[in-house]
Amino acid sequence: MHELAITVIGPDRTGIVADVAEALAGVGANLTDSTMTRLRGHFTMTLICTGPSVVDARQALSALSGVVIEVREVSPESDKSDKGEPYVVSVHGADRLGIVAAVTRVVAAAGGNITDLSTRLTGALYVLIAEVDLPAGAADELAERLAVAAAELGVEVTLRRAESEIL
Secondary structure, three states: OEEEEEEEEEEOOOOHHHHHHHHHHHOOOEEEEEEEEEEOOEEEEEEEEEEOOHHHHHHHHOOOOOOEEEEEEOOOOOOOOOOOEEEEEEEEEEOOOOHHHHHHHHHHHOOOEEEEEEEEEEOOEEEEEEEEEEOOOOHHHHHHHHHHHHHHHOEEEEEEEOOOOOO
């Protein structure tokens, strides 16, 4: 059985998620992890699936018009028991160059692994939300370093422990 990483990007339209899912289901792909969003009128979907070969998945998705597709085989994720402590970093402020680079560099320097990140620009307000796994005991020092970066960037940054998800 193959494990594939697939990205699909193109103009947003009604039914695009269903079209991608149906094309992959048609070749026996089981969608295990996925994320989809609309970015300024563009559809983007990234997913991991198991089942078909790269060639079969690519061929199934080639029937979709107007999208860019990337399909590659990946190794299954190893069972990693030391995932760290879950936190959320939030940034709000005026848009300016380098916010994502500066904040993510501070997180990386603290040993944090970013597991999800999204940004939005609404008028002049820039918002960044990142889920991070931190090494045990690293949160206080990271909060201090983020405060310094926030002052330099002229934005507000908060770090809070993530609440458990109920599935």
